[in-house]
Amino acid sequence: MAELIKAKEPFRFFTRLHLSELTGLRASTLGELLSLIKKVPGSVIYHHTHRFLQQHQYLSPEPPNDFAYWVTQELGEEELGEELASIDVVQFSTIRALREKIAKTIERYLEQNRFAKLKFSRQSEGFHFVKSVSFVLPTKYVACDLAEFIEILNKITIDSIYFHIFEARLRLEKATNDFSNWIEESIGDKELAEEISKLDPYTYTLEDLRKAIAVIIARSI
Amino acid sequence: MVRIEEYIPIVGQAIIDDLRLLGEKLKGKVIQNINSTSVGGGVAEILNRMVPLLMELSVEARWDIIKGGEQFFEITKKFHNALHGKPENITKNDFDIFLEASRKNIEELDTKGDIVFVHDPQPIALIKKKTSNKWIWRCHVDISNPNKRLWQFLMNFIVDYDSAVFSAPSFSQTLPIRQFLIPPSIDPLSDKNKELAPDIIETVLEKYNITKDKPIITQISRFDRLKDPLGVIEAYAQVKKYINCQLILAGGGATDDPEGVKVLEEVKEKAKQFKDVHILLLPQNDIEVNALQRVSSVIIQKSLKEGFGLTVAEALWKAKPVVASNVGGIPLQIKHKFSGLLCHSIDGAAFALKQFLNSPEYAKKLGENGREHIRNNFLITRHIKDYMLLFLSLYHPEDVVYL
Numbered sequence: 001m002a003e004l005i006k007a008k009e010p011f012r013f014f015t016r017l018h019l020s021e022l023t024g025l026r027a028s029t030l031g032e033l034l035s036l037i038k039k040v041p042g043s044v045i046y047h048h049t050h051r052f053l054q055q056h057q058y059l060s061p062e063p064p065n066d067f068a069y070w071v072t073q074e075l076g077e078e079e080l081g082e083e084l085a086s087i088d089v090v091q092f093s094t095i096r097a098l099r100e101k102i103a104k105t106i107e108r109y110l111e112q113n114r115f116a117k118l119k120f121s122r123q124s125e126g127f128h129f130v131k132s133v134s135f136v137l138p139t140k141y142v143a144c145d146l147a148e149f150i151e152i153l154n155k156i157t158i159d160s161i162y163f164h165i166f167e168a169r170l171r172l173e174k175a176t177n178d179f180s181n182w183i184e185e186s187i188g189d190k191e192l193a194e195e196i197s198k199l200d201p202y203t204y205t206l207e208d209l210r211k212a213i214a215v216i217i218a219r220s221i
Numbered sequence: 222m223v224r225i226e227e228y229i230p231i232v233g234q235a236i237i238d239d240l241r242l243l244g245e246k247l248k249g250k251v252i253q254n255i256n257s258t259s260v261g262g263g264v265a266e267i268l269n270r271m272v273p274l275l276m277e278l279s280v281e282a283r284w285d286i287i288k289g290g291e292q293f294f295e296i297t298k299k300f301h302n303a304l305h306g307k308p309e310n311i312t313k314n315d316f317d318i319f320l321e322a323s324r325k326n327i328e329e330l331d332t333k334g335d336i337v338f339v340h341d342p343q344p345i346a347l348i349k350k351k352t353s354n355k356w357i358w359r360c361h362v363d364i365s366n367p368n369k370r371l372w373q374f375l376m377n378f379i380v381d382y383d384s385a386v387f388s389a390p391s392f393s394q395t396l397p398i399r400q401f402l403i404p405p406s407i408d409p410l411s412d413k414n415k416e417l418a419p420d421i422i423e424t425v426l427e428k429y430n431i432t433k434d435k436p437i438i439t440q441i442s443r444f445d446r447l448k449d450p451l452g453v454i455e456a457y458a459q460v461k462k463y464i465n466c467q468l469i470l471a472g473g474g475a476t477d478d479p480e481g482v483k484v485l486e487e488v489k490e491k492a493k494q495f496k497d498v499h500i501l502l503l504p505q506n507d508i509e510v511n512a513l514q515r516v517s518s519v520i521i522q523k524s525l526k527e528g529f530g531l532t533v534a535e536a537l538w539k540a541k542p543v544v545a546s547n548v549g550g551i552p553l554q555i556k557h558k559f560s561g562l563l564c565h566s567i568d569g570a571a572f573a574l575k576q577f578l579n580s581p582e583y584a585k586k587l588g589e590n591g592r593e594h595i596r597n598n599f600l601i602t603r604h605i606k607d608y609m610l611l612f613l614s615l616y617h618p619e620d621v622v623y624l
Contacts, residue, residue, distance in 0.1 A: 015239060019610040020402040022393035043620040054597075073557060125547065128390030130402060135610055135617075137242055137624045157235040171621065 004145040004221060007186040011149060011178075013141040013156055016163035018054075018134050020047065025129040028120050030075065033067070033127055034106045040129050042095035046171055047132035049089060049098065053206065054162055065089075066127075067102060074121040080109045090200050094173055134167060146187060146221045150214050158206040165201050165209065177201075179213065192220045223270070223410050225277050231409050232602050240602065243609040244278030246624050252612060253334025254284045257297070257343035263405065263531075264340050264361055267604070270408055274605055280612075285330060287344045293322040297343045303368035304342070305526070311371055320346065336612050339382075348381045355615040359386045361405070363528045363549055364394065383615055388529050389550045399618075401611055404553055406604035407534045407595070412507035414538055417515060425512035429501055431469065436518035436578050439469040441510055441532050444485040444502075448472075449523045449546075452567045454491050454498065456523065459571035464578050467497035471513055473504025514539050519577045519584065523570050524548055534599045537561065537591030542584035544573040554599065560591040 023044060027033040037045065048066035065084065072081030083105050092098040110116055121127070141156060143149035153161070164178035174181065176197045184193035195216050201209050229237050254272065256264050268284055275282035289297070296315045303309040323346030332347060337356045339347060348356055358379055364372070364387070372394075379385060385400040387393050393400055407414055426433070438457060442448040450470050457468040470488060485502065492498040503509050514520060520536035520543045527549030534554055536543050543561040545551045555561035562573035577584040597603070613624065 015242075017239060017243070017606060017610055019607060019614060022387060022390060022400040022402050024393050024395040024400065041620070069556075125552075126391070128393065130390055131620065133610075133614060133620055133622065135613065135622045135624055137239075137246075139238075139242070155235065157233075157239065159239070 004147055005187050007144050009186045011143045011182045013139045013160050014136055014163055015139050015160040016134050016136050016167055018132050021131040021133050023129045027127040031117055037103050043131045044129050045095050045099045047130050070127045074125045075119045089202050146217055150217050153214050161210055225274055228602050240278055244280050247280045250335040252282045252336045254338045255344045256340035257287050259286055287326045289322045292318055300342050303371045304362045304364050306366035345378045348378050356382045357384045358382045365391045403607045405529050406599050406601045408601045413511050422512040425509050436466040438519050439517040440521045442472045444481050447526045449525050450488045453523050455567045456570040460574045469499045471501035534595050538595045540588040540592040542577045542588045544570055560594045
């Protein structure tokens with residue numbers, strides 16, 4: 001086995017814990033949903049498109065986002081629900097762009113389905129807008145080479161994987177995920193970095209994502 | 222007393238490490254919980270277990286109780302009902318008595334904690350004593366449809382708090398202060414939820430003369446109209462036509478509640494028409510409740526209104542398939558067809574029960590999903606984490622906080 005490359009800079013694993021902040025804003029119709037999606041803070045859009053990943057991580061891949069779930073389950077608009085659930089979130093590098101895509105999808109659907117405007121959810125089943133507040137903390141785990149990296153990757157919380165893959169890229173608007181960035185910059189393995197950044201993390205459960213990344217890295221050392 | 226390490230086999234070492242990390246960040250801060258009772262009720266139950274665990278995590282948690290006479294508590298009971306949307310005649314005199322008792326507590330109670338954590342409406346007026354420290358109001362009640370006059374009265378106090386906390390998104394109101402969503406939790410190590418040896422379960426079955434020869438449908442709840450026990454019997458009757466099963470309706474609350482006694486009589490009367498219905502009155506017997514949940518094939522919670530409905534979390538934690546009404550905090554615990562089946566009617570409940578009883582693999586899968594959902598979101602360890610983040614949020618107004 002070739003000698004492992006020592007990283008120029010060690011990788012410090014962080015974790016991200018979140019608290020849900022209520023906004024008091026509520027939608028009962030698609031029109032209200034659209035109007036509020038356009039004006040709520042980005043942290044609200046982030047919450048409703050990513051909450052499922054952490055709260056339902058044991059489920060099958062491709063969990064629906066909250067907007068998709070609500071329009072399907074509460075308003076019975078399955079076609080729109082499918083469109084919203086299949087928005088390719090990984091293509092968006094900012095929350096702003098993601099918000100525009102969601103809003104446009106609903107707008108177009110409303111134009112084509114005028115009766116959809118007339119549907120109300122039951123009072124208790126309105127869409128309640130919630131904001132995600134993130135707390136980012138350094139963990140004690142530091143990797144100096146890829147072997148150490150895999151060892152830590154296998155034992156850290158899924159919150160940590162979530163932070164470095166999802167939050168770093170979309171919410172903190174970094175060009176790629178933290179793992180790929182470190183592997184390229186500090187280990188100097190561009191090919192491996194790209195292989196990880198090519199994964200569509202939204203189609204894995206977080207546990208499966210952990211395994212997939214570990215397998216890719218293990219193959220390279 | 223349960224120690225924090227005992228939760229490691231359930232939630233994993235890393236989750237406990239995170240809690241310790243957060244505890245370090247709160248070192249030196251005194252968190253002063255204030256409520257109105259040390260025993261009975263969900264708030265006291267959770268504080269009894271949570272305060273020692275917080276202390277073990279290096280958070281200096283304290284717990285004080287306000288005083289109030291019989292009249293004061295009668296009025297706050299009225300407040301409780303009115304916040305739930307029940308019609309109540311709240312008079313000016315009621316408000317005066319509430320304010321007078323609050324004034325005495327303001328005089329007598331020391332509120333010098335760095336963070337004063339006030340639970341429910343009874344101690345809400347203590348906020349008038351606020352100095353430069355931080356105050357949080359934790360509302361455990363379903364206020365999605367509160368009595369407007371009472372809500373306006375309470376708003377006089379709420380606006381002076383730094384933050385408010387509610388258990389479900391539908392409880393949130395338009396407020397000028399920050400408000401957070403922190404659902405309640407169950408303790409997997411409590412008598413109601415811990416693993417039970419098979420012989421303990423058998424003893425309970427023998428005691429109540431229940432056999433395991435046919436599938437068991439169970440609802441655990443007080444004999445209260447809002448829990449719709451009569452509706453459960455009707456749903457059972459529909460199922461029984463096709464599937465030879467039995468029904469257990471078990472719960473307490475009838476002895477000190479005149480309406481409860483009446484409901485229990487009606488339930489017994491209705492149950493006479495059907496075979497295999499067991500009506501069990503078992504107040505405050507957590508081990509028996511645990512055993513009955515564990516032996517059930519399907520758990521039902523057909524409430525018409527529900528605060529949070531932690532009996533659902535208890536059932537899911539035991540990996541049971543659950544059929545429950547889409548009310549209160551229940552949809553937070555069950556995502557329809559992912560971790561249980563939601564219903565809106567007796568017919569819907571009956572249909573869902575039949576689906577589970579006729580498709581054991583499907584029922585098993587949803588029960589297992591439900592258990593994991595509870596593990597990730599509704600155990601006491603998550604609740605402690607949320608409270609610690611809440612305390613930290615008082616010093617960090619931003620959406621992304623680097624600690």
